[in-house]
Amino acid sequence: MKKKERAQLVQQRLMELYPEPAIPLDHTDSFTLLVAVLLSAQCTDKKVNEITPALFRVGGTPQRMAALGVDTILDIIRPLGLAPQKAKALAGLSQQLIDRFDSQVPQTFEGLESLPGVGHKTASVVMSQAFGHPAFPVDTHIHRLAQRWGLSDGSSVKKTEQDLKKLFPEDCWNRLHLQIIYYGREYCSARGCDGTKCPLCRELYPNRRKPVVHRKA
Structure with missing residues (x-):
């Protein structure tokens, strides 16, 4: 599966799981x-x-x-x-x-x-x-999952952000940022999955047997 195909599959599966992800931090403005x-x-x-x-x-x-x-x-x-x-x-x-x-x-x-x-x-x-401007904030969840899913090499947070912006349409960045965070917490956490266990990791890399070694942000 090519990188672009993996990105499309990730976007499809996350839309199925989290069609309208809420901002997890409570705020009023x-x-x-x-x-x-x-x-x-x-x-x-x-x-x-x-x-x-x-x-x-x-x-x-x-x-x-x-x-x-x-x-x-x-x-x-x-x-x-x-x-x-x-x-x-x-x-x-x-x-x-x-x-x-x-x-x-x-x-x-x-x-x-x-x-x-x-x-x-x-x-x-x-x-x-807050303002609806297209952006792709990269936190530890996103940095980790981008490596596990073969969407970025994990060399830096900046590189991960650049790679994800190239792979995904701009109009989905704000929602996808939250979707990846939710998936990372629920299915593909740092300790709960090593790149071989969660549903998306298995679907993207069905033949992967060795854990993914992450490059830290």
Whole structure:
């Protein structure tokens, strides 16, 4: 099976499983989505969703978040990984949204990536899920599955993103990003599958016997 054929099969199977995938991070607008995505680094979405209701009650806008200050933000998000760095980033980006963007989340990659704590993946999620801009955020699930499915060589997250954008139509990127994440969690997790066990891995590579050795992001 050629790479393009594998991509088409992946897209078909994921549409059957997850025709309308929901954004897994709870949010109410572009600002709360930006905050939730930033908090999700090295944390599960489930854990972030447990913490954000209390944070959003007192810091649901850039003005209110900036007014909280780093120490108060840290007290609320302390159960999350990298909490000190994230608290500092949230206070800083909130103030910058006020000072530079009229308290609005910028709708460009350049503007988003200029904010403290916001890298390309976070910006891609916000651009795709908040503003509907075609983007293909690559997290650990997507990076891993792209290698298992022979869609990218795994040499870097940037390369994986480039390869997936070439293989799939632009109008499906935003949905497919979520579909792959859901499939990775449910069927093809890091420990639950080694490239030979889940339904898609077996269908794509029926003769594969050895586990796939991943190149880390």
